[in-house]
Amino acid sequence: MTIRQDETRALARESLTDEELLDLFRRMAFLREFEERTAEQYAKGRIWGFCHLYTGQEAVAVGAMSVLTDHDYVVTAYRDHGQAIAKGVDPKRVMAELFGRRTGTSLGRGGSMHLFDTGVHFMGGYAIVGGGLPIASGLALSVQYKDEDRVVASFFGEGAVAEGAFHESLNLAQLWKLPIIFIIENNLYGMGTAVERASATRDFYTRAEAYDMPGEPVDGMDVLAVRDAVGRARRRARAGKGPTLLEMKTYRFRPHSMSDPARYRTRAEVEIWRERDPLVTFPPRLVEEGIAREEEIAAIRAEVAKEVEACIAFAEESPHPEPDDLMRYLWAGDEPERPAERGERERSAETDEREPPPAVEPAATGDEGG
């Protein structure tokens, strides 16, 4: 694996203002704090079911979303808090969903694994491993069909690569040159199974070759490397050149889910990755390069802590769904009332047909949506 680290960093750095760089940190810090507090709320019995934290992988979601536009579709798996919030889903409503409240993104019906918000084109967390890839491919087909100015980013764990759905989706996407970016978050484990125990190969970006698709390994602990790779893949997709497979080399610091003792890995391994933790490595870089002062970093950390606190308060105060709701909204035509605060962002993918800007020739160079 050769990751052109310095090169990509330099590239990405050029196109970003100091504010933008700081914002990347803020977003990662927010996700970290959100997940830490989620763990605490789970322990308190306010969140139930399966709950998979994103801790450690923040650079992937934040880096990727920083070069996707509001209109781009995102699809992911059950480990979905990070992508949802990074995509712009209101974190209050995410926390409310984890609490199972009526104000949650999915009215409290989805829970941690099934966040969704058409308002920001976050098209779902799916709990069937591999299940999101065909759907993401279909969204990309709709984009191509309507000649819209957007792309699809499909996130999934390296464990999903073994599923037939991965294979069928990549073949179709390449055959039809769909505007989609397949993003493997290779955190080295699928539950307790280390990659080498479940896959004939240890790298996954190489799988792209089987479909004559470009594939690339990316340092998933480096938000700028992620940003760069996703930005380039997005441009390819928008230019009609079809899909790209990106393998983000990353790590989850927490167990698979809240009920996993994580005995399958060594403390030493965790420690090695701790040194690459984006929340550890990125702030010093900002300081060294004169982009922010230590105090600003500390201030941001304090701010996000307050914001997450507000999310918990919001969730706690929110009403439960009424038992009478049980049979509602199964069929189209029976439409839920939208919470007022969501306002304009509420339009569904289908009703916002006028929304996506008409397709334009993509710029030959330069990041989009940065």
Added chain:
Amino acid sequence: MTIRQDETRALARESLTDEELLDLFRRMAFLREFEERTAEQYAKGRIWGFCHLYTGQEAVAVGAMSVLTDHDYVVTAYRDHGQAIAKGVDPKRVMAELFGRRTGTSLGRGGSMHLFDTGVHFMGGYAIVGGGLPIASGLALSVQYKDEDRVVASFFGEGAVAEGAFHESLNLAQLWKLPIIFIIENNLYGMGTAVERASATRDFYTRAEAYDMPGEPVDGMDVLAVRDAVGRARRRARAGKGPTLLEMKTYRFRPHSMSDPARYRTRAEVEIWRERDPLVTFPPRLVEEGIAREEEIAAIRAEVAKEVEACIAFAEESPHPEPDDLMRYLWAGDEPERPAERGERERSAETDEREPPPAVEPAATGDEGG
């Protein structure tokens, strides 16, 4: 695609006697005749349902089976007459199965797509595209588990490569180093769909790389090339080195099935392949190389015609299953009476546990089962 034609031919030639070479021709001639007569019987309304002929692909089945042993398992799809007969299934019983008779390989319940004979370890024709691959992998697992001296050959069309089952099976087989040979019969079409309309790649042997598995293109119109490639793959499998993916470049001269007008391909294309027809190219070679005289070739053609005639007569004279049979043999314990003539070959895979020779170290060189 680089097929080392002369090289492989030379290799294969060395290990074969004149009788053996002539026998390869006889077997291919038999299959050709069998399928031609099957088409005729279908037209006469004696065979029903879906019926897929092997015409054109004879070199694949005959070449492959010539280096597999009786104990090796074979699994294939619905285009299964060729592999079944080449594996040693009694062609009388194959024809009887096509006729739906009680003497058929599957008691008349399977028909053309579902031949089966545990006696020669022909483990089935399956009509779900890709459905045979997981099963073949499982048979290979049983071989490995019991440390038996045999391998599995899994045949399927290039259309099946797009199915998730292909991907899942190859990954598992390579991960577990299963003793299996995956044989793609790339006849350029899946029904009416040319490969380039359904696949992101035109070659399929390259798919092996995704699983870190060796893959190789083979001239599927050359029985000796097939023999050589399968022989080598078998040795790898027996040596515990795991699976191989072979792509047989071949062609079917007949339409997909009996009800396909085959308008999707040009006469010119068919003509080009006609020149590579093994039934056209192999006999002159035998004559040129002094292995057989023209008259011997003609005599063989006459013999197989008679043999196939006898198959038809056998099928025609055979009884239909009794309607009362309908509910029988669904569950184990309700065992059908075996037709007497099958004799010793009757033992089922499970009951023949003493049968497979104990595993021995495979010879480092030289063909097995030739």
Added chain:
Amino acid sequence: MAEITYREALNQALHEEMERDERVFVMGEEVALYEGAYKVTKGLLGRFGERRVKDTPIAEEVIVGAAVGAAMGGLRPVAEMMTWNFAILAFDQIINHAAKIRYMFGGQVKVPLVVRGPQGGGKQLGAQHSQSVETWLVHCPGLKVAVPATPADAKGLLKTAIRDDDPVMFLEHEILYNAKGAVPEGDHALPFGEARVLHEGGDATIVTYSLMVAKALRAAEELAHDGIWVEVIDLRTLVPLDMHTVLGSVRKTHRALVLQEGWPVCGMASELAARIQEEAFDDLDAPVARLTGAPVPMPYNKRLEAEAIPQVERIADAVRRLVG
């Protein structure tokens, strides 16, 4: 009204709906260049081009899954399964995704998807090509299921299916493709959930759908010769299910036979028997009878296959036993 085949009626519905709504498109194995394994998509590629008529690889899971995604993206995909037997490879996308997405995401999105194709036995295609899949689909909340028995219904229900905002599983019967019947031209869309009484009578009710409707009608005619008058109800859609019409008839005849081609255990016949006895117990003069396909994988041999599928004579006998 023109006399056309079931196949042509389906084809007409596709043509008209694609003409009417640019969001409608067709995808599946062999649907474009080959014009469908059963020629249901004939002429579509020529008329609408490759953008709207798409051949796919042989990969059912992504065919259905991509259709689900496209529907979420605002299109109205019609995904053809060459036969419904192969849709079993896509059950994860149908059951775990198409059926659940709207509800589980709090009603934020619609999935206006049609999955269509033939099912059923009778052509000696053997165990893996002859199944009836309706039980697996109706069991799962969130899917609508249509089972047209005539060319007119094939057209009218398919048009409604395409216009419907929910996932519709559209089960054609392979044997019916060549069946002819009068079909209204133009905008003939039939409401879902309205069964039809096809043969009136006071002695018993046969409740059925798809191919079995024609067989039930022939049995009814045969029974009429014996002076037994049966009412034949064609359900047309299984979800939604028109219990109103069924119960109305049973309350009149006091005897019901539910007839289906597929396997008995947990079949539609069981569901209807359970519901009829639940809701019209006191009106029944005899237990609700079921006549179904035999509980075995479909055999290839012609005689065995005929034995495995309900035939006219056996339907008539079942009614005789019911009224006897």
Added chain:
Amino acid sequence: MAEITYREALNQALHEEMERDERVFVMGEEVALYEGAYKVTKGLLGRFGERRVKDTPIAEEVIVGAAVGAAMGGLRPVAEMMTWNFAILAFDQIINHAAKIRYMFGGQVKVPLVVRGPQGGGKQLGAQHSQSVETWLVHCPGLKVAVPATPADAKGLLKTAIRDDDPVMFLEHEILYNAKGAVPEGDHALPFGEARVLHEGGDATIVTYSLMVAKALRAAEELAHDGIWVEVIDLRTLVPLDMHTVLGSVRKTHRALVLQEGWPVCGMASELAARIQEEAFDDLDAPVARLTGAPVPMPYNKRLEAEAIPQVERIADAVRRLVG
């Protein structure tokens, strides 16, 4: 007899059968090193090693398919589905292959395969992780289906499943894993197709299985306080189905409620209602009643989930209506 959990009982059965028969092996996601997502395979890797306890990739279709092939090759695989929801990705191998291979190939081969894992709701796992899959399986001829309700049955039925020469779909209930009960040590194998009467009474019969047995028993106790005596029947296996015991009880009580956790349409409750009224019509004083899960994808929220699953109070109410 030791008091152990349902989980331990399953684990014991696996240990004992693997000890007894070298052909028995276990494969699935996380079954080896991790000892099972629900720890049902605890200790197996240590005892039997990697050859007989195999972790697989996340690829359900090939897990089941390879198990089918291994069974045809003379082994006795026990394939774990981490939950039955994921088995839907393997339905092609279960329905189109495992169930059909013996019959369609003329009885030449046996497929002695067990697919096992938990199913059901009640742990707030949401729509894609809370399904009951029995309808999809019992509908398909060629599959046996076991649904143990107690630790003793979990052990006894799993041992029988492993020894059975046909494909057995073994449906554990996630909520029951920690349930404790007396379990016979050693060679305790229970015959398939023998239901058990758990609570005797003359006023009504509750027919049920799996987790709902415990709920039915609690309802029965509650009803007993009101002087209503119900018989509770635990079916234990759905294929084969012990109609004899069911009908015997119904002929005595004249009233039956069929209770299941899963969705209503074409559920086991419908099947049993259809069969009971068919075979015991004249013995019935009231229509056979069904109580089932609500026909919606399972919601995450605790209150909604509780509302979607039959609870003791509602079971008792259903019986009161039935006898009222």
